[in-house]
Amino acid sequence: MSTTARHDGRTADQLRTITFEADIAPHATGSVLVSFGKTRVICAATIEPGVPTWMKQQGVKGGWLTAEYSMLPYSTHERKSRDISRGKIDGRTVEIQRLIGRSLRAVIDLSKLGQNTLWLDCDVLQADGGTRTASITGAYLAARLAVQKLLDSQKLRENPLTDSVAAVSVGVVAGRELLDIAYLEDKDAEVDFNIVMTGQGKFVEVQGSGEETTFSHDQLQSLLVLAQKGLKEVSAAQTAFLTKQLLSTLKLG
Amino acid sequence: MSTTARHDGRTADQLRTITFEADIAPHATGSVLVSFGKTRVICAATIEPGVPTWMKQQGVKGGWLTAEYSMLPYSTHERKSRDISRGKIDGRTVEIQRLIGRSLRAVIDLSKLGQNTLWLDCDVLQADGGTRTASITGAYLAARLAVQKLLDSQKLRENPLTDSVAAVSVGVVAGRELLDIAYLEDKDAEVDFNIVMTGQGKFVEVQGSGEETTFSHDQLQSLLVLAQKGLKEVSAAQTAFLTKQLLSTLKLG
Amino acid sequence: MSTTARHDGRTADQLRTITFEADIAPHATGSVLVSFGKTRVICAATIEPGVPTWMKQQGVKGGWLTAEYSMLPYSTHERKSRDISRGKIDGRTVEIQRLIGRSLRAVIDLSKLGQNTLWLDCDVLQADGGTRTASITGAYLAARLAVQKLLDSQKLRENPLTDSVAAVSVGVVAGRELLDIAYLEDKDAEVDFNIVMTGQGKFVEVQGSGEETTFSHDQLQSLLVLAQKGLKEVSAAQTAFLTKQLLSTLKLG
Amino acid sequence: MSTTARHDGRTADQLRTITFEADIAPHATGSVLVSFGKTRVICAATIEPGVPTWMKQQGVKGGWLTAEYSMLPYSTHERKSRDISRGKIDGRTVEIQRLIGRSLRAVIDLSKLGQNTLWLDCDVLQADGGTRTASITGAYLAARLAVQKLLDSQKLRENPLTDSVAAVSVGVVAGRELLDIAYLEDKDAEVDFNIVMTGQGKFVEVQGSGEETTFSHDQLQSLLVLAQKGLKEVSAAQTAFLTKQLLSTLKLG
Amino acid sequence: MSTTARHDGRTADQLRTITFEADIAPHATGSVLVSFGKTRVICAATIEPGVPTWMKQQGVKGGWLTAEYSMLPYSTHERKSRDISRGKIDGRTVEIQRLIGRSLRAVIDLSKLGQNTLWLDCDVLQADGGTRTASITGAYLAARLAVQKLLDSQKLRENPLTDSVAAVSVGVVAGRELLDIAYLEDKDAEVDFNIVMTGQGKFVEVQGSGEETTFSHDQLQSLLVLAQKGLKEVSAAQTAFLTKQLLSTLKLG
C-alpha cells in the first residue's frame, strides 16, 4: 500500500473526521446531524401510526421501517434541482433509499414496533462523497434516539433494535485501495464499494461495481479487509456518541 | 391592548427571539439558518448561469431571481410527506414560494445580475408558525452574503440589491392583535396578515385574510401599525448580522 | 386625482360596465355569466354529496366549499395551453382558486350545508384584466342561486350564506390610483391590489403587491378607500341582480 | 319505421333544433356556440405561429390542424372532475379529440396554412348526447370564420378549406333506428354510430359500435341512409349560418 | 378489381399467412402468439379477483373485461419509447385498447364471470400493419383458452363467451381496395377500415376513416364486402386452432 498522502492528507486506510450532533430537528422523534469530513447529512427518525397497504393485504403483523433520501439543492457545487421540479426521483436516489431501508431493517425486529411505521429521512446538507454511507450510519443513531424516547414515554415496551449498523465506502483510485472515499477521489474511482455491517461484525450489504473497469478476486479481498477495518472505527464512534447521549439508560440494540 | 402574557410569555407586540447563523450550507453561494423562536429555516442562495426560457423568448435582458420553499418531512409534529411522494407541490407551498420570489425581486436590480439566475431555497427544519416570514427575512440575508462573495470574486461588478427586505406576521387571536404569531396562536387566528417591507420602510406586499371571520377597517389599521413596529426590529437585526458578517466591506443594498 | 380619461374613457374611480346573466350552464345547480367590461367568466355552483377525506379524518362536521379556476384556451389574445397539456396547474391559477375558495367560505356557515361539497367553478371565457375579482363576484351569485334551488327543493332547510361577497382590483398605474384595472393597465401597474369585502362592508381579504416597485403607507390608504368605493357599487349590482332573479323568495345571505 | 314519438316528441328521423351563435369568445380568431337541442358546445378556432416538432423533424411542409375537446365540470348532471384534477385525459376524450382533428383535416389543404397551427377547441357547456358530432359541426364553422378573418386581414392569401364538414349520430334504441340521439336514448342504445360527411356528400369517418349487442348488415345499411338524410339538413344549416355571417364575402371552402 | 400482385405477392383479396401458437406465456391463464404475416402479437388473458370501483359504486353485478395494448420498443423499425418513458399513453394506444376491450365485451356474458376481471394484454413483438386487428383476433383465443382452464379447474361453471370474435383491416391504396393491409400499404392508404365481426357473422365494430381523402358510398360498400370475405377465413382459422387445442372438450362460446 502506497504511503503517499491523499488530497486531504489522509493515509489510504484513514477515515475522515466523523462527528454526530443530536437533536438537529427537534420535532422528529430522534435526529442527528452526521458529518464524514465535509459530507453532512440530517438524519431524522419519525414514528407514524399505521403500516403500508401491502402489509395489511398480505396479513403481515408488526410494523414497518422505510427510508427517504434527498439532496438539498444547495448541497452540491452546482445547484441540483429538487425531485419535484424534475417530476420524478432519479434512479440513484431510488437505489440509495432502498439501500438505507434494507440496512436498517436488518437490525430491527419489526414485530416489536407495533402497528407503526418508522420513517428514516436523510437529507444531505453538504455532499462531499459517501453520502449514502453517512446516511446509514446516521440513520441508525436517529432510530436509536427515537426508540429511546418511545421507551421512555412507554410507547414502546421493548427495544426493537437487535444490533447497531454502520456503513463505509472503499474503492480503487489510480490503482490504490482507499478507505472512505471523498468526492474528488470518487469521481475518478475505478472500483467503488459500499459495505454495510452490524456492530457485531456481520455483513448486511456488499455492493461493489467497477465503474470504468473490472476488478480481480484479489482486489475484492483487499477492499473487504479495508472496509472491515474502517467499520470497526465507525461503530466505535457510534457507541461513544450513544453512550454520552443515553447515559445510564443506554440499552444498545 | 390587553397586558395578559401570551402562551410563551411574550407581550402582544413582542417578537420571538430572532437569530441568524451564517454558512449553514457551505456549498451554496450564501446561506443562513434563520430562527424566529422555534421556527428554523435553512435559507440558501445559489447563482447559476442562464435565465428562464420565457425571458429569452420575450427578449428580456438581465438576470432572474426565483425561490423554492419546502418543509422537511420532520419539521412538523406529524410527519409531512415530501412533495415528490405526493406527486405535486401543494397550493400553500406554491403561494409561499411565489411570495418569497416577488418579495426579493422588489429589492434587486435584475439588470445588474448578468445572464444569471439567483436561486433562493428555503427549507424549513422546524415549523412553529411564521415560516414564510422567516423565509423572506433569511432569504434576503443569504442573497446579501452571496452577492458579497460574487463581488469579492469579481463575478459581479456592482451590488444589484437596492434595499433590504424583511417580513413579519400579525393577526387577531381571541380578539387580541398580536405580533409574530406562533403555531399555537396561528391555528386559532381569526385574522392573519403577512407584511413584507423594505429596510427603508416601504411596503412590498400586504396579504391579509379573515380565516374564520371578516375584519374591520379599524382592525386593518391597527395590524398595519403593529407590523411596522415589528419590522423595524427585524430589519435592525438583519443590519446587525450583516454588519458583523461583512465588516468593513459592508455595502447594504 | 388626475382627470385625464383612461384608455377606455373611464375616470380613475369608475368601474367597467358590470353585467350578470343567469343560467348560462343549466346542468349546474346555479350559474352566472359575469362580465366586467370585456372580461367574461362562467361561474357555476354544483352541489355534490360527500366531503374531503381530511374532514372525515379530523372529525370535522358539516360540509365543504371549494373553488376551481381555469382560463379557456381562447380567452387570451395568444392561445393559452390547457392545464392538462402542460401537465400541471400553474402557480397563478393555484393562488386564484385558493383565494376564491377562502373568500366564499368567509360568508358561508358550513355546518348548514350537510355532508355536501359546494363546488364553485370559474372558467374565463374572455380575459381583459380582473378575472379573479370577477370570479369571486360571480361565484357568490352562482352560489346564491344554487342555494335557492336547494331551498326550493327542500334539499337545504336554511340558507347557509351569512352575507354576500364581492371583489375588485385597484392599483397604481403611471403614478395614478385606478379602480377596476383592465388588462392594458394591469400589465404596466406598479402596485396591484385585490380587495374582497362582504355586502355589510367587512374585509375578507386584502392582497397587495408592488409589482415593479414598492409602495408607501399613504398609497395603501388611498387604494383602500378607492376599493371600498368600488365595492359598494359592485355589491349593489349583485343585490339588484338577485332581487330580480329571486323576486319575492329573496333571502339574501 | 315506427311512428311513435320519441321522449322529446321527435320522429325517428328528426334532428333536434340546431342553432349557431357567432363570436361567443371574441379573443379567438373564430368562435361559435353550437346547440343540438340541449347539447351546447363552445367551438373556437385560434391560429398560432409554428408547427409540431415532428413535422419539422420529418420535413413536412405547410401547417397543422389539431383539436382539443373538454367537458366543463358543470356540463353533466353529476359534476365531472377536470382532467387536471384526475391528472390525465380519459380515453373517451382522447378518442373524441382525435376524431375532431381527423375530420377537420379531411377538408383543409394544410399547404395553404403557412407555418401555422390551427387549434380547434371544443368545450362542452351542456351535455345531452351527441357532443362529439356537435363539436365537429361547430368546429368547422369556427374554422371557417377564423379563415375569413385571416383572409380579410391578408394573413392568408387563399382559403385552405376545400369543403365543409358536419357530423351526426344515429343508432338503434329499443330496436328502432333513430337520428341524432339524445342522452336519454344514448345510455340505452344497442348500436351507436357517428358519421362524418362533407358538404359535397363524401364520407370522412364512419364509426359504429354495438354497445350491448352486435348488429346486422341490414341494420348497418339503414343507419347509413338515416345519417345521410340528417347530414344534408345539418349541412344546409351550416350554409345558412355562414351565408348570413359572411354575406357577400362568402367563399365556402 | 386489378389483378396486379401486391408488394408481397398477394392478390387484393388475400389475407397474409395467419398462425397461432398457444401458451407463449405460461403464467397467464391463457396465451397465444398470433401472427398475421410479419405482424406478431403476444396475447395473454389473466383472471384477477375483483372488479373496478365504478362497478361497485353503480351496483353493477358480475365481472369485468378490460384490455391493454402496448408496442414493445423493438417492434418497430425505429425504436419506440416505452409509455412510461414518455410519461403517458399516446392517443393511438388508448383508442386501440378501448377497441379491443369493447370487441371482446361484445361476446362475453359478464354476469357469468363472477366478481372477477378478465385482463387481455396484447403486446406487439413485431409491427407490420394490422396490429389492432391481430390483437383482437388473438385476444379472443387467449380468452377462450383461459376460460377452458377455469372451466376445467371448476373456477367457472359455465362458459361466459357467447360467440367468437375476429377483426381484419381493409382499405383503399392507390385506388385499389385491399384486404389485410401491411405496413408498406398502410402508410399510403387513402381509406382505412377496421372491421370486427363475430363468428356468426354479426358486426361488432365498424371504424373507417379517409386518411388523406374522403370516400364514397360505393367504396364503403365494396370495403364491407371485402372485410366480410376475409373475416370468414380468419374465423375459420380460429376455429381450427381451438379445435386442435381444446380437442373433445371444445365448447366454442
Next chain:
Amino acid sequence: MSTTARHDGRTADQLRTITFEADIAPHATGSVLVSFGKTRVICAATIEPGVPTWMKQQGVKGGWLTAEYSMLPYSTHERKSRDISRGKIDGRTVEIQRLIGRSLRAVIDLSKLGQNTLWLDCDVLQADGGTRTASITGAYLAARLAVQKLLDSQKLRENPLTDSVAAVSVGVVAGRELLDIAYLEDKDAEVDFNIVMTGQGKFVEVQGSGEETTFSHDQLQSLLVLAQKGLKEVSAAQTAFLTKQLLSTLKLG
C-alpha cells in the same frame, strides 16, 4: 455442502437449463430469447442515432449504452400492473435497469460506437427467479448480434465490445448455499447475491444483501466461489451460442 436435491431436482451447485433463441424480435438490430429454466426474457438491442443531452453538455465524445427492464403483466403468477398504469417505475425496476446498463458498459468501448445510443431492452415473459441475471446474460448476446449486423453492414468499423459479460445469482436458503436461485427458493432466501463477471473472469459487479438476516465473512467467501463456478458455465454457453450464430465471422469482443 448438503447433497439433498433441490425442489426441481438440482444439486446445490447446479445451474438450471440455459437456452438462447436468436432473432425473437426481427425488427431489433439484435435479439435473443434467453431461458434460465422457466425464467424467460426477451432481450433486444437497437441502435439509435444520437446520445443523451448530458453527454453533449459535458462534451463527452463517443456513444452511449442504456438499458430498460420490464416485466410483462402476465409474467408473474399474479398479474403485475404495467408501469404506466401505476404512473411510475418501481424502485426494484430502476435498480435492475441501472445494473444491466452498468454491466454492459463495463465491456464496451463507447468511443467506438460513434454518436449512437445502443438500447438494451429486457422484457420478462415468464418470471421464475433470476430475471436480472438472465437479462444481463441475454443482453450481452443481443448486443453482440447487433454489433455483428452493424459490422456486416459497415455501419461500425470495429467491434466496440471488449469482453463478454454474464451474471448469475447465488444465495443462502435454509442454511444451504445454492447456485442460480429459482423463485420458490428466492422468496425464502436469507442471503441473496447477484454476481456479474466477464468471460475473462474479472468481476464487474458484486451485490449481496442479507434479506432477513446478516451474513458472515465465511459465507461471503463460499458464495463468491459458487458464483465463479456457475459463471464459467454460463460464459461457455454464451460462447457456444455465438459460435453457432456467427460462424466464421465470429470476432468475440
